[in-house]
Amino acid sequence: MAARGQSVGGMRGVAAVPSYVVMQPTTLCNLDCAYCYLPLRAADRRMPVPVAEAVAASVNPWASAGRFSVVWHGGEPLAAGREHLAALMAPFAPEVEHHVQTNATLIDDAWCDFFQEHGVRVSVSVDGPRERNGDRVTRAGRPAYDRIMRGVSVLRRRGLPFSALAVVSRPRAGLAAELYDYFLDLGCDVLGINIEETEGVNTRGNAHDQADVTAFWAELVAAWRREPRIHLREIEWSLRYAAAVLDGVADDLLPRQLDPIPTIGHDGSVTVLSPELAGFTDPRYGDFSSGNVLESPLAEILAGAERTPWVGEFLAGVEACRDTCPYFGFCGGGHAANRYFELGRFDGTETEHCRNSKIRLLEGVLEHARDHQ
């Protein structure tokens, strides 16, 4: 990694062509998780088919040029229903891959048939064993764990591979091994660990003791190492960075430009870089959107995304990270939503999310490596 004053390359400006888009088929979620950032999850505002048609008009040419995916997110995407979701998927070319991030509570054999018929790849949100899912509750406030497990059991019975995402609210030693063992038993292929973030309508604090968080990640490495059957996102990326440093190619690791990661809201609005900003407004930044696909082609909106006022401020923030943070070569700059919801602006630098999920992660991996030489 370059020293301060030497510039780490990559992450300069926003690419005009994304590698995937996030689509919100409905704002509704049938759960009411305590840490959720989504502002409209109690309302069923469904995406009209013309929105999907407009997105597909830009996406299909991109998909013919290279691998491209649509991620159906929410709300709870399955709450849109099979018929509506199928109508939204119909405009997309066959080579477009489809993914859903789901709470699994609605998954049954009919949904599994749907996943197979449409080639949908599934990722399930679950936070570990029953007692770690206290924040995942129904709209009536009841634990959702049994319903989540019913859906997962159908996936398993049908032999459908799935990924998992877990939110950890209080990272500390003693928890990581328990979590990893749980997900080994669950049978997921891929696992991502999200330390809870303060963003959107979730105003719970995310400041943690440095030693606790570092110990959590170090323990996770040790647990994973005992049986590395799962592709564990945080470890894979940490090791990729470590390998690049040891090979002397760390400055080439970061992408040349930022992926715009466009989120298409239910109404066709386009929010780039951080899906968590969609649906919010601010006196200074407006509604954060860069346009609406019902008014302009997505490709055109993305080509002009850097002119969105907050995006320009965010890019200044990325440069500030590059200039000041010794972890920039590993991280690539703090995420837009974390900057905004923690710092109130986009050109600030280090956030609690940076600390919990980037800095202390790398430190935990290094701690493990030093202890196992």
Next chain:
Amino acid sequence: MPETTSDRQPERTAGASPAGVAERVRDAAPGLIALLREAETARRLRAEVAGASGGGAVCAWNHFENIPTFYNWNNRPR
């Protein structure tokens, strides 16, 4: 607008001088090299190699780095 709008002081992790992160990675090389070898073996066992195709979640991962979180780890454009 979030409640917290004040600037926060950067975390000063022990040894994290401006160029210290890479240096400490290199200092941990013996342990890291063993870990990297095991990770490579694990990827092979997961059939998680470049150009792999199929319908599994791991294949999707190769595409996105960290999809289906929908949130790229440190962003992966073309």
